Amino acid sequence: MKKLKITIDGKTIEVPENTTVLDAAKMADIAIPTLCHHPKLTPFGGCRLCIVEIKGIPRPVTSCTTPVSEGMEVTTSNPQIEDLRKTVLELILSDHPNDCMVCEKAGDCTLQELAYFYGIRENRFAGERRIYEKKDGNPFIERDMEKCILCGRCVKVCDEVQGVGAIDFTYRGFKSKICPPYEKDLDCEFCGQCVAVCPTGALTGKQWTMKGRQMGVKEVDTVCSYCGTGCNITLHVKDNTVVRVTSKEDTWHEGWLCIKGRFGYTFINSPDRLKRPLIRTAPEGQSSPDPLSLFKEASWNEAFDLIASKLSGIKSKHGADAIGGLSSARCTNEENYIFQKFIRAAVGTNNVDHCARL
């Protein structure tokens, strides 16, 4: 690949062709503030925070959209650029609820962080704010569009990564807004990719509400147990309770999850969750409004003994081929291996299959 030599803030580096100025700066360990940029999505150029000066170009350009060219000389910070960035941030905040006190996203919010670094308290441009009603009935995603800064990340992730296209920009001017077609309720896959990339508190998980933000929350990296894909997830745990699931970008699946991995974690602390084996005591055919009354709780040894005796009985009466085994994508590879070994070697039949084939 062709390499180009460029100078950023006096540092000369070589970067591959088609690198953006922003990425080149990253390679040179120079930080440029961004809001709308996301490394996995196509460049947008909307927030204007990443502006830099390039020698020979009369106006500031956005580093996230501009490809490098040979000999380019870039200045990422000077009083004029910082002044423009401050104006941009003030403008964003002039149309923002500034609700950090009670916002789900506080402490993990790019906008809040930038406002902090630029020390924005007073706002020269205070004025009308967009007021929207929160209305989505779905149980997963909270859309608080008053906090939306129209960075477009959610629109792009839904289109470019998820391939769904459930949301887009609507209206023009100050009234511009991200929403589903005809401003209907969100009705999509609820993968939550949009929630994951939103740099503000505009998109959050409904289940997260008032369960804890950053303080006292421990992060535990693990693997999602829903399916054989095995996405890496990070559990956010407070007081031994999972309050939120996220996934890191530097994982093999780039941090993208599905609805189950991202939102299907409440079973962990559910009182309905089965924690011990149950043996049915009621006769066949009998039912009850309280299903648990048909069973008695047992120890693992009791349960295994019962299974072993039943399987042996069937095998001696009808032969091993009367038995079949079906294993689950929610088991690890090792568990699945042991399961088929058990069916083949211990039970003695090849009748074994897996839900992933269905």
Next chain:
Amino acid sequence: MNKNITIQVCMGTGGIAAGGSEVLAAFESLMREKNIPAEFKKECSMHKVGCRGLCAKDVLVDIITDDRRTIYQYIKPEMVERIIDEHVVGGNPVSEWEVAEDYHKFHEKQVKVVLSDCGNIDPEDINAYIAVDGYKAVEKVFASMTPEEVIDIMKKSGLRGRGGAGFPTGVKWEACRKAEAGQKYIICNADEGDPGAFMDRAVIEGNPHAVIEGMVVGAYAIGASKGYVYIRAEYPLAVERLKKAIKDARERGFIGKNILGKGFDFDIKIKLGAGAFVCGEETALIASIEGQRGMPRAKPPFPVHRGLWGKPTVINNVETLANIPYIIKKGHEWFSSYGTEKSKGTKVFALTGKIKNSGLIEVPMGITLKEIIYDIGGGIENGKALKAVQTGGPSGGCITTDMLDITMDYESLARVGSIVGSGGMIVLDEDDCMVNVAKYFLQFTQSESCGKCVPCRIGTKRLLEIMDRITKGAGRQGDIELLEKLSSDIKAASLCGLGQTAPNPVLSTIKYFREEYDAHLQGKCPAKACREMLTYHIIEEFCKGCGACLRACPAGAITGEKKKPHKIAPEICIKCGACFDVCKFKAVGKE
């Protein structure tokens, strides 16, 4: 009895609105029904023509006989019979209906290149275009020129884009020619979204084939096999004429497969836009053709390298393209003999506002503003005083009365903080409040901002809020400085031309009319145009107590007995001005 008579009826959008279709129909039916000898009828032809600029005098009808052209103004269907009887048949023009001196003065200083055939030929008849040497440029280019030679002529002609930015057309074409790709495109930008601008509409309605011919030449020069015309759906007549023109040109082999048997393929599709101003911006336009929301993207890469569907693309304005056939036919020396050193040729302007002759004009670059206002435009309406001229629409600025000798070209206008732009020219008089004018343009740009970038989406909203409070008498100390600061930041930080130029009307009015801003901060609108800052009162000594104002007031703010001076209750008055307009005795005062 006359011989060889041609009757031309103006049927641009303006002409049709004034009743052009009915007038033409009246001519047709009366000529048929009237007892006129058949051999005479044979020598008589009649057809519609496009706009020739002075729409205020529509319906305009030309009767061309062997020896002279008679032009009638304000023609209604019921006037047609007399014209036929006395003039067409009788040979004596109806002189009292003829256009007057001002019509001729309106045209005297104009130079028509782009509009040379507009208003003279039937825009729906390809033969009419061919009869005035139409498609000769295509023939010439295909017969004897290489693409490089075409580009060379364009560069030498000095033609610059008429869509706003004034980029040299030849240079743009050359860059696209050099870009390597299997597929290239040429797009005609007919979005024309500036408020009050109708240059491109008139060109397409009046001579659509010139635009098509320009596109074919351009396609040949850059190596494009596909072209689009992006035109707003609000231009139904232009769309209809363009559709027919494309079909006719295809049938005649000027576009389509193997053009003129020279092995070059090029065809044109029409893409209707929904009328968003921002879709005139070239990258937003491309997004719109691709089926995306019309939002600009950052440049570089430029469309000549990565344009429509990622392929090298040239985008040219309607007027730019319509110049091209004439440049090819008459040569670059001819074209560059008009204009100034850096701005060649002519420019079409939409002259509107408080001017006597408002309409469409084509003038050589370098003409002075004074000539446009007083010679062509006939001066200011109703004997009022000229205050300023706004050029370049919502992206431009104003020119004051002490700069009337300024020449109309890219450089001079840029020097005073305005632009040629696409050609809007609004004349303002003493009754216009400059703060209010700037606010009007800002309202437009704010509501047309695509919403993508922060400085434009929120910045122009904040500008508008500040302007709004100033015009309502609620301006604060420091507001002017805040406007200046925010304007300059919006210009520097916005993504596309819309945001980068949206503050221009504000900056330019502050620069030249700061005292009006100051007066507003002091609670006075010098032009008495800002409604919220006015108070209405009745001047007792003039009031006859006729009660007209009392009846006109929608708020019931006026009381008084018959024949005694009336009174306005300021706390009820909603400042609508109805009393002021209705009083015959000038007894209503406003401050």
